[in-house]
Amino acid sequence: MWLFVGGFAVSAVVFAFPISTLSNGIGLWINIAPGDMLVYTFLPGLLLNECLRIQFNSFKRYMAQALVLAFPVAILATALLVLFMLYGLGLGAGFGWTATHACLFGSVVMATDAVS
Numbered sequence: 647m648w649l650f651v652g653g654f655a656v657s658a659v660v661f662a663f664p665i666s667t668l669s670n671g672i673g674l675w676i677n678i679a680p681g682d683m684l685v686y687t688f689l690p691g692l693l694l695n696e697c698l699r700i701q702f703n704s705f706k707r708y709m710a711q712a713l714v715l716a717f718p719v720a721i722l723a724t725a726l727l728v729l730f731m732l733y734g735l736g737l738g739a740g741f742g743w744t745a746t747h748a749c750l751f752g753s754v755v756m757a758t759d760a761v762s
Contacts, residue, residue, distance in 0.1 A: 688754065731752065
């Protein structure tokens with residue numbers, strides 16, 4: 647609830663007293679497409695988290711297995727999820743999702759191993 651109240655207060659101040667840089671930034675976030683929100687908010691945090699946690703020796707040891715086994719399966723599963731999202735759920739026509747947005751969402755939520 648406090649997040650809603652804080653967002654309302656900031657938008658009221660910005661629209662009442664236009665501060666050039668702040669109001670332009672808030673105006674961009676207000677008009678953002680749902681798929682673009684994934685690119686600008688969630689993806690940088692996910693990539694940074696995994697880049698900081700990776701152990702390079704393990705990465706070198708399992709890279710060949712990942713390229714042969716996990717990578718093609720993840721691509722295939724993402725492609726099937728994109729088709730399901732755009733045509734099965736109808737997110738493309740009514741909600742403004744493009745194939746790029748669906749690919750990004752599918753690759754973020756698609757698990758690459760059977761355990762997770």
